[in-house]
Amino acid sequence: MAAGPVMSVAEIEAFLDREFPQIHLGGRVYSVEAVGPMTARMRLAADERHLRPGGTVSGPAMMTLADLVLYVAILAQIGPVGLAVTTNLSFNFLRKPEPGDLVAECRLLKLGKRLAVGEASVFSGASPEAVCHATGTYSIPPR
Amino acid sequence: MAAGPVMSVAEIEAFLDREFPQIHLGGRVYSVEAVGPMTARMRLAADERHLRPGGTVSGPAMMTLADLVLYVAILAQIGPVGLAVTTNLSFNFLRKPEPGDLVAECRLLKLGKRLAVGEASVFSGASPEAVCHATGTYSIPPR
């Protein structure tokens, strides 16, 4: 089932640039760091837009990154043959992130014909404890 | 329990401007339309930043608006005495929004001493059917 990704990091980034240019409005901040069998890792180079009072990174910035890394993990496994659509996202906000980059790591729990489900953890600074945990469900169009 | 809001729309908007100036970066797009007993309504004047392929409004734009309207509903009931912190958000994405404004309506299901829970529905265009449904839990600091 998890034969490994069919797209490279460079192919995924080119795909995102072409299909989702809006995520780069105001400056490129999202980058794909790695993809693997049922996994992906992305980074948000947080800037002023993503900050909140006290210098912490905003909840929406964490949510956007978690959704994106799960989308990328699915894309990497199935290729750009049909666009997955987010149907459900659930977040637990665990700790306040520090100012600075966020890194999200995810793994797919299921990659079915119609639905994919995964979980993502968002990390901040050097702490091994996640600042946010997410689960997401994506509908995969008929191919 | 639901004696009604203790802050007006104008007071809430002034509070958001002061405490969360970042949400207005790139242009003011969020506005509070109404608050009531355990309820609130907000609008997102979606612009290019919030769009996705096909002209639809992005998932993160809906998530940000839903989180904000729930925060505002709590703020309106308890006043600016301690900042509520989002601990959990769960979203179901139901339909693709049309390009254009999003309106989010929420009601609080519980307003306890330590936790508040609410649900929000996001609407697009003239349709009475929600494009996104959210539930959220917020931790209320000791006062």
Add this chain to the structure above:
Amino acid sequence: MAAGPVMSVAEIEAFLDREFPQIHLGGRVYSVEAVGPMTARMRLAADERHLRPGGTVSGPAMMTLADLVLYVAILAQIGPVGLAVTTNLSFNFLRKPEPGDLVAECRLLKLGKRLAVGEASVFSGASPEAVCHATGTYSIPPR
């Protein structure tokens, strides 16, 4: 979209008896009270099995009832042509129920070809405030 239910309460109860006899093990406690366009209402006649310390009704009893009422609402709309499968359930526990019956009311937020999404509220005693709020997603098999 919401043309109304195609099965009556009696037809639904007969279907549940035939397909899910296990829910009646130890005594019949679940009953369908009403179905309507995109809605359903069910009752749990809670007995000793469903109680917890202090006489409150257990979380699993509320979860089971909420899942069942959402399933019934879908069944009522699409008929017994293919069994919907629960893919996601999310619960917020709001208040402790009193000992005694629970009533769950639900409405479907979306009834698509592949996925149905709904929300349910569980009530206890005479209080108009829900003790539990649930959202659920169900996969509908190809017909």
Add this chain to the structure above:
Amino acid sequence: MAAGPVMSVAEIEAFLDREFPQIHLGGRVYSVEAVGPMTARMRLAADERHLRPGGTVSGPAMMTLADLVLYVAILAQIGPVGLAVTTNLSFNFLRKPEPGDLVAECRLLKLGKRLAVGEASVFSGASPEAVCHATGTYSIPPR
């Protein structure tokens, strides 16, 4: 933060027997297999009550087990000094379980003064792939 459990498996089982005798009604089916720093593992010896059409184990059986293992993990860390209360549970049902025992493993993502958050995976048969994934939030009373 994760100094390790302060209760043994035997102490936890004795506590559950005393405080939650209802879970053993109809026959003992839940057992605690292990507790560790921020982790726990439990087993459900599924019997006829927990089955559904086709011989699969029911969703409520998986939900009950996941809630219980998260509760046990918290109890093991903080001791029986105040009863944690479930405030939120979210489930993704990934695959149909086989008839037979279910095993749930969990780890706590956060153990704060007021809230604990964890995730649990439920396994069936010999498959390393979870049949159900859960996240839960628990309110910890002031001590």
